[in-house]
Amino acid sequence: MTFELFIQNFFNALTVGSLYALIAIGYTMVYGILRFINFAHGDVFMVGAYFIFFGAATFALPWPLAAVAAIVGSAALGIIVDRIAYRPLREAPRISALISAIGVSFLLENLGLVIFTGLPRPAVQPEWMVNPIILGNIRILPISFIVPLVTAVLVMGLLWLVYRTRPGLAMRAISRDIETTRLMGVSIDRIIALTFGLGSALAAAAGIMWAMRYPQIHPFMGVMPGFKAFIAAVVGGIGSIQGAVLGGVLLGTVEIMAVAFYPELSGYRDAFAFVLLIVILLFRPTGLLGEKLDDKI
Amino acid sequence: MLELRDMHVRYGGIHAVQGVNITVNKGEIVTLIGANGAGKSSTVRAVAGLVKGASGSIMYTGRDGAATELIGQPPERMVPLGLALSPEGRRILPHLTVSENLDLGAYSRSDRKAIAEDKEWIYGLFPRLKERHWQKGGTLSGGEQQMLAVGRALMSRPDLLMLDEPSLGLAPILVQEIFEIIRRLNTEDGKTILLIEQNAYAALNIAHKAYILEVGNIVLEGSGKDLLQNHKVKEAYLGG
Numbered sequence: 001m002t003f004e005l006f007i008q009n010f011f012n013a014l015t016v017g018s019l020y021a022l023i024a025i026g027y028t029m030v031y032g033i034l035r036f037i038n039f040a041h042g043d044v045f046m047v048g049a050y051f052i053f054f055g056a057a058t059f060a061l062p063w064p065l066a067a068v069a070a071i072v073g074s075a076a077l078g079i080i081v082d083r084i085a086y087r088p089l090r091e092a093p094r095i096s097a098l099i100s101a102i103g104v105s106f107l108l109e110n111l112g113l114v115i116f117t118g119l120p121r122p123a124v125q126p127e128w129m130v131n132p133i134i135l136g137n138i139r140i141l142p143i144s145f146i147v148p149l150v151t152a153v154l155v156m157g158l159l160w161l162v163y164r165t166r167p168g169l170a171m172r173a174i175s176r177d178i179e180t181t182r183l184m185g186v187s188i189d190r191i192i193a194l195t196f197g198l199g200s201a202l203a204a205a206a207g208i209m210w211a212m213r214y215p216q217i218h219p220f221m222g223v224m225p226g227f228k229a230f231i232a233a234v235v236g237g238i239g240s241i242q243g244a245v246l247g248g249v250l251l252g253t254v255e256i257m258a259v260a261f262y263p264e265l266s267g268y269r270d271a272f273a274f275v276l277l278i279v280i281l282l283f284r285p286t287g288l289l290g291e292k293l294d295d296k297i
Numbered sequence: 298m299l300e301l302r303d304m305h306v307r308y309g310g311i312h313a314v315q316g317v318n319i320t321v322n323k324g325e326i327v328t329l330i331g332a333n334g335a336g337k338s339s340t341v342r343a344v345a346g347l348v349k350g351a352s353g354s355i356m357y358t359g360r361d362g363a364a365t366e367l368i369g370q371p372p373e374r375m376v377p378l379g380l381a382l383s384p385e386g387r388r389i390l391p392h393l394t395v396s397e398n399l400d401l402g403a404y405s406r407s408d409r410k411a412i413a414e415d416k417e418w419i420y421g422l423f424p425r426l427k428e429r430h431w432q433k434g435g436t437l438s439g440g441e442q443q444m445l446a447v448g449r450a451l452m453s454r455p456d457l458l459m460l461d462e463p464s465l466g467l468a469p470i471l472v473q474e475i476f477e478i479i480r481r482l483n484t485e486d487g488k489t490i491l492l493i494e495q496n497a498y499a500a501l502n503i504a505h506k507a508y509i510l511e512v513g514n515i516v517l518e519g520s521g522k523d524l525l526q527n528h529k530v531k532e533a534y535l536g537g
């Protein structure tokens with residue numbers, strides 16, 4: 001492979017990996033607190049992409065404003081889903097919430113089909129994003145710089161929130177001992193809502209950027225990225241934010257680089273995630289940065 | 298300040314507390330003594346809102362003079378009312394630092410400066426915690442964790458402090474120290490204290506009032522001094 005091609009693939013890997021990471025964070029944060037997999041999370045990613053499409057195309061909002069509106073709208077959706085579909089099941093066996101999550105996932109996808117129609121739509125892209133940056137023989141889309149940069153900023157902001165603020169302290173406490181945390185005056189429903197809101201906002205940010213990178217949106221676009229991000233979260237060690245980021249970037253790198261070095265494998269691209277999952281779990285059953293799992297999913 | 302009237306706790310078919318009446322007046326140290334399984338923890342857990350199957354009445358009168366029925370209230374409502382519990386088994390958050398555990402105790406407050414002052418005050422009470430403020434809670438020794446549990450409860454600036462076996466597992470010298478701190482919290486800082494203890498002798502010595510609990514019922518009550526002299530108490534709890 002030429003150096004130029006390698007650089008292009010490197011940025012590709014970083015871009016896809018960042019997007020997986022952003023989605024994976026939502027899975028891992030919810031799992032950390034509630035010990036269940038929010039299967040509807042990938043669909044929030046899809047809704048985020050649609051929200052900005054309608055914001056920019058239908059309501060003719062300026063692009064940055066449409067992006068913010070899409071993120072806020074998706075955060076609200078995540079919180080509402082928790083309120084309606086998960087909160088009533090907090091005391092029920094965990095399998096109930098899991099089934100509820102699968103139901104919400106189908107609901108959002110089919111609601112998308114009804115409201116948005118199954119027709120793939122072109123994503124709205126500001127002009128400055130479409131023209132590649134040319135450095136000698138290397139052509140890189142601006143989005144390939146933007147995604148890793150935005151991801152880094154969002155992740156740092158999240159880590160600051162989790163490790164340096166009071167709600168963050170409550171989140172970390174709840175993930176270990178709900179009863180004692182409540183005893184300290186923490187209202188857990190609020191903290192859980194905040195968790196869903198944050199995870200959904202990050203998924204929406206990923207959805208928006210995904211639509212910039214692969215400019216077509218459709219109601220099932222969240223299924224595969226959502227699934228892979230879930231795998232990334234498990235690979236990184238579910239429950240750990242840093243692990244989700246690591247797992248996401250690792251998975252993106254494996255996918256892009258494997259195809260770059262062995263183009264004949266390109267048809268198997270979606271299978272690499274599983275190979276990575278199996279290999280990692282074989283050597284580290286709790287994922288790369290995970291602590292002991294005290295409960296099976 | 299706190300009035301339990303005909304308070305019951307049931308866990309499924311187990312009737313753990315069978316209608317107790319307990320009064321804690323402002324400024325008192327009240328102790329609850331009884332054998333394992335007598336229902337002591339269940340009683341304070343009911344006050345703290347941690348048991349679903351509590352019935353009867355638990356009236357709490359806060360600093361503003363307003364009376365609140367605590368039965369049916371969620372645990373997160375207690376701290377704002379001025380109640381704090383240092384639970385049985387310490388329940389330190391092992392992955393948070395000593396300092397963060399204390400911050401969590403102050404979660405319901407927003408007066409940053411006063412919180413920082415209270416933290417220093419706690420570090421003054423328990424210098425060991427100050428030395429180890431960066432250490433993860435889970436890496437503390439049992440005795441240090443106990444100090445942290447008491448300190449964490451104090452961080453909410455409670456009017457009524459409930460301590461469930463604060464001396465459990467401590468070396469004798471530390472037991473003495475903890476009792477001395479409890480006494481000072483009461484006399485110097487004006488805290489009302491509801492204390493559960495296995496160490497009946499020490500507890501009766503500092504308590505204004507004591508209740509003896511047997512299989513879910515109060516069988517004896519009186520001043521700490523009186524119960525120390527009571528021959529039944531001597532036989533059952535003070536080793537003859």
Ligand SMILES: Nc1ncnc2c1ncn2[C@@H]1O[C@H](COP(=O)(O)OP(=O)(O)OP(=O)(O)O)[C@@H](O)[C@H]1O
Pocket residue numbers: 308311313331332333334335336337338339340385
């Ligand atoms: N969550 C629970 N579910 C079922 N039974 C319980 C539960 N908690 C306590 N019990 C039962 O209630 C009774 C009283 O328990 P409690 O913890 O109040 O006793 P205690 O006086 O604090 O004892 P100890 O001195 O051993 O701490 C015991 O018989 C105990 O087995």
Ligand SMILES: [Mg+2]
Pocket residue numbers: 337338339385461
């Ligand atoms: Mg007990």
